[in-house]
Amino acid sequence: MTEHRPLTCLRGRVVTPMTVIDDGVVVVEGDTIAWVGPADAAGQHGWTDVPDRPEVAPTLIPGLVDLHNHGGGGAGFPDVSTPDEARVAIREHLTHGTTTLVASLVTATPDTLRRRVAVLADAGELAGIHLEGPFLATALCGAQDPDLIQSPDAGLVRELAAAAHGHLVTMTVAPELVGVLGEGGVLDALIIAGAVPSFGHTDASWARTRTAVAEARARLDATPGRRSARPTATHLFNRMRPLTHRDPGPIPELLAAAGRGDVVVELIGDGTHVAPELVRSIFELVGAANVALVTDAMAAAGMPDGAYRLGSLEVAVSDGVARLTEGGAIAGGTAHLLDVVRTTVAGGVPLVDAVLAASTTPANVLGDDRVGALEAGRRADLVITDPDLCVVQVLRSGRVVHPSADR
DSSP: OOOOOOEEEEEEEEEOSSOEEEEEEEEEETTEEEEEEEGGGTGGGTOOOOOOOOSSOOEEEEOEEEEEEOEETTEEGGGOOSHHHHHHHHHHHHTTTEEEEEEEEESOOHHHHHHHHHHHHTTOSOSEEEEEOSSSOGGGOSSSOGGGOOOOOHHHHHHHHHHTTTOEEEEEEOTTSTTTSSTTSHHHHHHHTTOEEEEOSBOOOHHHHHHHHHHHHHHHHTSTTOTTOOOEETTTTTTBOOOOSSSOOHHHHHHHHHHHTSOEEEEOOSSSSSOHHHHHHHHHHHOGGGEEEOOOBOTTTTSOSEEEEETTEEEEEETTEEEETTTOOBOOBOOOHHHHHHHHHHTTOOHHHHHHHTTHHHHHHHTOTTSSSOOTTSBOOEEEEOTTSOEEEEEETTEEEESOTTO
16 A cells, blocks of 8 residues: 655745746655646646635745855754754754754864754754864864864874764865875865865965865765865855965965865855855856855844853944954854845845755755755755735754744
8 A cells, every 4th residue: 555645736926046936835744745837737747626716815935045154043053062052953953944054063172072063963853963173273272262273183084983873974174284185184184074174264376276176066966976085165255364366375276276166165155254245246256066155154033132252252242243253353253044035135145046055055064965946856945925025934854843843
């Protein structure tokens, strides 16, 4: 006997990876998307129980995928001591449309990193773990504790990957540091562990960056099952040697590599970290398939202004902007990824491109073709928004997770 799988037909403005269907339908069968297309074509494909077109059509987008997230709802991944604490942050972003989340840690002692990685590996619901440090440029550490930055150590990478039980998906490194590149270096250890290297918090030259990108691509291409994987650039522009015409640094080469399809660049498009007009220009330069919108969110995401922590450092949030209490460096974001999409669209990026960069592109970085798009066969992760891209309902694996059933 065939198992009965409940059907749900959702109608509205549907955002696919290629276009926006002004009057579209998404058919959910159990935990899977069964069909996506124009409402007037649903019947001929066998979907006859389609709801009437609403007077004010909602916008249907895929569940969002955040590659760089330090927490939210008052809980920070670098500070959690139990899986339940981690789930507070996971839930905060899930209810705002992020159905696939990578938990980011910050520079800490090796013992602290081992403990945090082990906790996150047991949290469930995470798409993976991102290590932002400790192999970073001290001069460009930003909201990272400079006293805890250390020399690259491939052995530590292997230890942390083992503690993560397969959940380590990416690590930010400064490619100019001795021990990152070369046979047996940190890049090797990451790729062997199944993780993707990300270049950031870096004072690298143009030439060193070009060498690092080429080495990362070559090593990924030579690894079975990883030929489609690409390195990333951790929050492009933020905490990188600035671009000047006589000392170009890493930024132009990372952009060129993204334009070639060799790198995916992260952009914190929240209106604070990167100007919206620059975000628009980067989309026009390299294309949405090579941009991953991220939040870099910390514990204050979804919370009021006040005092918070990011790892070992104190943070003050004022008017929604998080800064280190000492020094004033921006200390992560306070937005949800849907807020970033909304800000990016308001800045002039087409809706289909902004959604692609917050769903399909980061899903591709993770190598996960189950999520990241409204396409038949993918997991039924959907965000239903109003015309202003504010969340109305969130489905994960076909189940409504916001608003919750107990409300």
